[in-house]
Amino acid sequence: MNPDLPQPIANADSKVYWEGARENRLMIRKCNGCGKTHFLPRYLCPDCWSEDLAWIEACGRGTVHSFTVIRRAPTPAFTGKVPYVVALIDLEEGPRMMANIVDEHALDTRIGDKVEAVFEERQEGAKIVQFIRRA
Ligand SMILES: [Zn+2]
Numbered sequence: 001m002n003p004d005l006p007q008p009i010a011n012a013d014s015k016v017y018w019e020g021a022r023e024n025r026l027m028i029r030k031c032n033g034c035g036k037t038h039f040l041p042r043y044l045c046p047d048c049w050s051e052d053l054a055w056i057e058a059c060g061r062g063t064v065h066s067f068t069v070i071r072r073a074p075t076p077a078f079t080g081k082v083p084y085v086v087a088l089i090d091l092e093e094g095p096r097m098m099a100n101i102v103d104e105h106a107l108d109t110r111i112g113d114k115v116e117a118v119f120e121e122r123q124e125g126a127k128i129v130q131f132i133r134r135a
Contacts, residue, residue, distance in 0.1 A: 001121050004077035008126050013041045016055050021127040024119045026058040028095055039095035060117035062089040062131070065096060067109050085109050089131055103132035 010018040020027035030037045033050030037058075044051055067087035073079040085101040087109060101109045102118065115131040122128060 001123070002077060002080065003123055005122060006075075006077065007122055007124070008128065013043050017041050018126070020055075020057070021119055021129055022125055024127070026060050026091075026117045026129055027055050028058045028091070028093060029053050030056045030093075037091075037094045039091070039097045056093070058091050058093050058095075058117075061134070062091040062097075062115050062117075064088070064101070064109060064111055064113040064115060064133075065090045066111060067101065069107060083107060087115075087131065089115055097129075099128075100130045101133065102130045106133070109133065 008018050017027045028037050028039050029041050030053065031045035031048060031050050032052040032054055033045060034048040036045065036047045038046050045053060065088040067085050069083050069085055071083045073082050085106045086098065087101050088096055088098055090096050101115065102120065114134040116134050118130050118132050119127040120130045
C-alpha cells in the first residue's frame with residue numbers, strides 16, 4: 001500500500017458507497033420511481049428526478065466499454081503505478097463507472113473484456129473499487 005495515494009473523501013451522497021467498499025461491497029443507487037440504477041451516487045435520480053432512491057449491492061461484474069493507458073503520473077504518488085489502465089466499465093446492473101484495471105496483464109485490456117471488482121486498500125481501512133479481467 002502506497003501511503004501517498006489519495007484517500008477517498010465521502011460526502012452525504014457517497015457515504016454508503018465508501019462504507020460498502022470497506023467491506024468489499026460495490027454499492028450503487030437504484031431509483032424506486034423508475035427502477036433505473038445509476039453511478040456516481042446522487043441525491044436525485046438522474047433519469048426521473050425522484051428522491052426515492054435505494055442502495056443495492058452490485059454483483060461486481062461488468063464489461064470494458066472503453067479504456068486508456070496512463071503513461072505519465074498525474075501526481076508524484078502515481079509514479080510507481082505508470083503505465084496503468086483507466087477504463088469505463090459497464091456494470092451488469094446498468095451503470096457505467098470509471099476505475100483502473102489492475103490485473104497482472106492489465107496493459108492487454110481490450111474493449112469488451114469481462115471484468116470483476118476488486119478492492120484496493122488505502123490507509124485507515126479505506127478501499128478503492130478497481131477491476132480485474134475475467135477469463
Ligand atoms: Zn428514477
